Amino acid sequence: MSSFKIAIIGAGSVGFTKKLFTDILSVPEFHDVEFALTDISQHNLDMIKTILDRIVEANKLPAKVTASTDRRDAISGARYIISCVRVGGLGAYADDIRIPLKYGVDQCVGDTICAGGILYGQRNIPVILDFCKDIRELAEPDAKFLNYANPMAMNTWAAIEYGKVETIGLCHGVQHGAEQIAEILGAGPGELDYVCSGINHQTWFVDVRVKGRKIGKQELVDAFEAHPVFSKQEKLRIDVLKRFGVYSTESNGHLSEYLPWYRKRPEEITRWIDMSDWIHGETGGYLRYSTETRNWFETEFPQFLESAGKPLDPAKRSNEHASHILEALETGRIYRGHFNVKNNGIITNLPSDAIIESPGFVDRFGINMVAGITLPEACAATCISSINVQRMSVHAAIAGDIDLLKLAVLHDPLVGAICTPEEVWQMVDEMVMAQSQWLPQYAHAVPEAKERLSKATVKTRDWKGVARRDVRSIDELRAEKEATKLKAAS
Numbered sequence: 001m002s003s004f005k006i007a008i009i010g011a012g013s014v015g016f017t018k019k020l021f022t023d024i025l026s027v028p029e030f031h032d033v034e035f036a037l038t039d040i041s042q043h044n045l046d047m048i049k050t051i052l053d054r055i056v057e058a059n060k061l062p063a064k065v066t067a068s069t070d071r072r073d074a075i076s077g078a079r080y081i082i083s084c085v086r087v088g089g090l091g092a093y094a095d096d097i098r099i100p101l102k103y104g105v106d107q108c109v110g111d112t113i114c115a116g117g118i119l120y121g122q123r124n125i126p127v128i129l130d131f132c133k134d135i136r137e138l139a140e141p142d143a144k145f146l147n148y149a150n151p152m153a154m155n156t157w158a159a160i161e162y163g164k165v166e167t168i169g170l171c172h173g174v175q176h177g178a179e180q181i182a183e184i185l186g187a188g189p190g191e192l193d194y195v196c197s198g199i200n201h202q203t204w205f206v207d208v209r210v211k212g213r214k215i216g217k218q219e220l221v222d223a224f225e226a227h228p229v230f231s232k233q234e235k236l237r238i239d240v241l242k243r244f245g246v247y248s249t250e251s252n253g254h255l256s257e258y259l260p261w262y263r264k265r266p267e268e269i270t271r272w273i274d275m276s277d278w279i280h281g282e283t284g285g286y287l288r289y290s291t292e293t294r295n296w297f298e299t300e301f302p303q304f305l306e307s308a309g310k311p312l313d314p315a316k317r318s319n320e321h322a323s324h325i326l327e328a329l330e331t332g333r334i335y336r337g338h339f340n341v342k343n344n345g346i347i348t349n350l351p352s353d354a355i356i357e358s359p360g361f362v363d364r365f366g367i368n369m370v371a372g373i374t375l376p377e378a379c380a381a382t383c384i385s386s387i388n389v390q391r392m393s394v395h396a397a398i399a400g401d402i403d404l405l406k407l408a409v410l411h412d413p414l415v416g417a418i419c420t421p422e423e424v425w426q427m428v429d430e431m432v433m434a435q436s437q438w439l440p441q442y443a444h445a446v447p448e449a450k451e452r453l454s455k456a457t458v459k460t461r462d463w464k465g466v467a468r469r470d471v472r473s474i475d476e477l478r479a480e481k482e483a484t485k486l487k488a489a490s
Contacts, residue, residue, distance in 0.1 A: 003032045004140075004330075007078040009071060009131060010085035010149065011037035012044025014051070014304070015293070020082065021052050023323035025063060026314040029331055030323075032062040038074035045069065047301060054308035071131075076138040082322060083131060083155075084148040087123040088438040090291055095434045096120055097284040102460035103427045104418045106263055106467075108253035108278075109286040111150040112201045113386050114414050118393045119431050121154035122405065123438040125397035128155050132163025144329075146170055146322055147340075152200040153355040153387075156340050157394045161353075168367060169340025169355065170321045171200055177249035178205075180230060184223035185210050196249060197347055197358040197373045200340050202258055202386060203249040204379045217245045233280045236262050236272040244378045253281040258386060260417035269466040283465030291471050299474045328362035335362045339369070346371050349380045354387045385413050400441030402432065402449070426458045 006024070011017045017037070024030050035052065039045050049067040056063050068074055075081055086093065096116030097107055110116025128147075135143055145167040147155050156169035174196045182192045187210045195207040208215040224238050224247075225231050231238070234252045240259075241247045248255050252273065256262045262272045273281025278289045317323065321337045328335040336359065343356045346369050350356060360369040375383065392408035395401070406428045409415055415424060429449040432439060436446050472480070 003034065004079040005034040005036055005077050006326075007036045007038065007074045007081045007139075009038055009074070009081065009083045011048055011067070012039035012041045013084050013086075014044065014048050016084055016148075017048050018051055018055075018304075018308075019318055019320060020084075020322055022055065022312060023317050023320055024326060025055070025059075025061065025312060026317040027323060027327045027331075030063075030326070032064075034064040034066070036074035036078060037065065037067040038069065038071045039067075040069060042069055051304055051308045054305055055312065058309045059312050072134050072138055075131075075134045077140060078135075078138075078143060079140045080144050080146060080326060081131070081135055081139060082146045082148065083128070085124070085127065086149070087120075087127050088435060090287070090294065092123060092435050092438055093120070093287055093290070095431060097287050099427060099431050099434060100415075101283075101463045101465050102430075103423050103458075104266075104461075104463070105415055105427075106266065106269060106283050106465045107257050107414075108263075108273075108281050108283065109257065110284075111286065112153075112254065112258070113151070113389050113393075114257045114412055115409055115427065115431070117151045117154075118389065118405070118409055118412065119435060121151045121390075121393050122397045122442070123435065124149060124151070124155050125158045125394065126441055128158050129163050132159055132165040135163075135165050142166065144168065146325070148322075151390075151393075152340055152357075153390050154394050154397075156355045157342075157353075157390060158397065160342050160355075161394070162398055168325065169200060169357070170325075171340065171357065172320060173201060173249040173251075173254075174203055174338040174357070175319045176251075177203075177247065180234075181205065181208060181220070181247065184220075184227050184230065185215065187211075195359055195370075195373070196338055197375060198249075198356065198379060199350070199354065199383045199386060200357045201250045201254055202379075202383050203338065203357045204244075204246045204375060205249070206246055206373070206375065206379075208247075217241070220247055233274045233276060235274065236281070239272070244376065246376060246379060251279045253279050253285055256281050257414055259382065260413040263414055264417040266466045273467060275467060275469070278469075281467065283468040285469075288469055288471050292477060325362050325367075329364060329366070332364045336360070337362070339367055341367065341369060346373065347380075348372060348374045349377075350375070350383055351387055351391075353391070354383075355390070385411075389413075397441065400444065402428070402442055402445040405432075405442075423458050426453070426456055426460075429453050 045067040052065045096110045100115040145165045147169045152169045159167040193209045196203050198204045278285030324335040339360045340357045343354045360367045396404040410424045
């Protein structure tokens with residue numbers, strides 16, 4: 001098999017890029033692949049290239065690693081392009097959380113839909129289209145774009161419909177949900193089978209089997225409620241399971257902000273979340289986690305470099321889809337996974353233009369999706385509410401239409417449960433103003449938004465949210481890590 005080139009955009013995400021890299025090098029046929037890293041941060045590129053070079057050297061591999069802030073150079077000649085970017089960085093992300101809180105919208109993550117996710121999509125989509133233009137002009141013919149960046153559905157929708165590039169959206173929510181189900185049912189390796197279908201972050205385990213035996217709703221409910229950890233951390237997901245009859249892939253915190261029922265009243269939020277980790281519903285939890293881990297990479301770089309000198313262990317290959325997809329496409333070894341693609345009738349009761357997440361098989365002929373899946377009606381209704389928001393958001397981002405953007409935010413399930421139209425209009429003006437440097441398509445709308453804000457009549461408040469934790473220092477993180485080690489050893 002001839003060698004090929006993989007471009008990773010946003011490669012400065014040190015931990016995730018390292019995982020993708022080691023996963024791909026776990027495939028023997030890929031030992032001489034070229035990895036072209038690109039990012040807007042030369043500092044982060046230098047860090048990750050040093051780590052990856054150390055891995056190559058320690059394992060005596062012929063793989064080649066290059067790093068450049070010139071994205072077009074990285075994409076030139078690539079067969080696969082992987083994106084894991086965060087447009088606007090943590091500065092813009094902080095506004096995605098901070099500004100909606102002024103209007104009573106308490107988000108845990110805010111990167112998929114809800115007010116934060118919609119604005120995140122507005123920042124990402126122009127950049128995604130730039131990536132697609134580069135791919136069309138410079139990459140190998142029929143190159144494939146693997147998108148890991150959120151908001152997954154909006155980014156993939158824009159890349160397929162407007163970027164005209166073959167795009168696959170990838171996420172690990174399905175795998176994590178399956179790991180939970182295997183644990184509560186006592187299923188060993190290879191004993192759990194499932195069909196999971198819906199849209200990204202709102203995918204549903206519509207068929208679960210252990211050793212071929214179909215698992216019903218009540219058995220799942222009983223097993224989750226009996227689990228000493230999940231019964232506390234996943235209260236909201238378990239409640240949805242009881243009412244909908246199927247388990248959602250997405251974390252307790254994420255799911256809470258996609259629905260209009262659990263985070264709309266401050267006094268109700270703490271009833272449904274758990275503060276043991278950010279992912280279970282903490283206000284701005286992922287923002288805090290991202291801020292802490294960014295600092296962690298900076299200070300713990302020597303440890304990362306030391307671990308990079310160890311031999312690769314293919315047995316530790318992760319369940320991230322990317323390496324398995326590439327292996328199937330290049331070698332013909334069949335891989336079954338759950339992928340984000342355009343629906344086109346695959347799920348019978350979701351719109352054809354929607355980006356769905358559903359099972360598929362990959363081989364040399366590409367991704368072959370399992371067609372004819374029908375979701376339970378409540379699951380479909382919940383997905384369609386989000387799809388309508390995603391569609392408006394994508395079209396607003398393409399056209400730079402601030403009125404359509406406001407309508408998208410107004411129709412968001414959680415925002416609509418909390419805010420009046422007047423509050424939504426003002427909140428969007430404020431968010432567009434704050435993030436204008438990353439929103440070139442709205443440059444024409446900024447002066448009028450500024451004028452409206454100068455005459456604003458909607459009252460806001462300085463609110464941290466119901467369940468906000470402070471960002472921990474590196475010393476605090478290190479102390480907690482050591483305490484955890486000591487507890488585990490005792």
